[in-house]
Amino acid sequence: MSGDSGLGHGRTVGGTVHVGVSPEVAFDYLVDPAHRPAWQSSLASVTDIEGEPGLGQTWTDVTKPGLRPAMRTTAFDRPGLWAEDGVWKAVRASLELRFTPCAEGCAIGYRFRITGRGPLAFAGWAASFGALPAVRADLRRAARILEGRES
Template sequence: MRPVAFDVPVEVAFDYLVEPRNRPAWQSSLRRVEHVRGEPRVGQTWVDVTGPGLRPAMETTRLDRPAVWTERGTWRAVEATLTLRFAPSADGCVVTAEASVGGLGVWRLLGPLVARAADLAVPRDLQRAARILSARAT
């Protein structure tokens, strides 16, 4: 996925994006998050409640502030992973996302379609997050 520019420091973007409670404001597929356990850290868990009604169990699997964050979501026989990589830039920072989707049975066949949808949606969602943080900074 292509990098998305943020006009805030890398630590600001990182802290905002890795906090599950902030996600419904910028992630288009989410309606809300539930059962958030603790503060952002490896092992933090929560449940995403999506527009279509899916409720994947989520977990932070990597958190190297302010450089890399990874989450894993599982729902039925589907597992998805999202990694965000953060790098400072002259005007703030850039965030690059990597997503993968896998599954068993019929879900294995749907995985590439879901991954392609994520390739389109995640950059737009990150652009929305960048606008939110930019508005807060002014």
């Protein structure tokens, strides 16, 4: 089942990370909010997880600076596509992951954008570009965790 990924209009940035595990293994690990603090550098914890991983699942990210965006899965098509939206005050962030099998495991294509309303509109656009290295590093960290489990 899939839904609107929430990326829509606006400035979207992204890239690809290769992982030495199958798309199914990578998908199952990355889409489970309970695993997020282990690989996402900005998170202190995840709370209020409602439901199993799937379309419409909700949770709260607790970031290291103390922000608490409300998160929701907006696309879930195992093992090919997963997306989330997060909202904190006037800021919204959307992330989409696409899992493609390859000879060495899978390629994870990621796209995201951060948007703000009103005076935060430009800040959201700039934050998307500023967050690109962190998102790439986080997915590489997840790849190392997954590859370590497989060996």
